């Protein structure tokens with residue numbers, strides 16, 4: 001496993017998200033939940049919507065297209081029409097950068 005930095009911690013304010021497009025991976029969504037960072041696939045498993053365009057509330061993100069909700073920590077699909085979980089990544093902060101283990 002190797003650490004892949006995605007962005008600086010100060011690029012993602014608490015309660016918000018940032019879409020990043022690393023080489024050799026699909027677009028990813030970096031979330032900041034009260035100072036804790038989580039990274040999941042950005043493209044909704046139900047369609048092609050970017051979850052970074054969705055509303056964040058209580059640790060969940062709501063897809064902007066058909067309003068499915070996902071748990072940001074686990075990627076689990078919580079409401080229809082999505083049934084498939086978002087892929088999650090082991091997320092760490094190293095030297096002021098948010099990144100994942102790949």
Ligand code: FES
Nearest residue numbers: 044046047063066
């Ligand atoms: S594209 Fe996300 S719920 Fe349909």
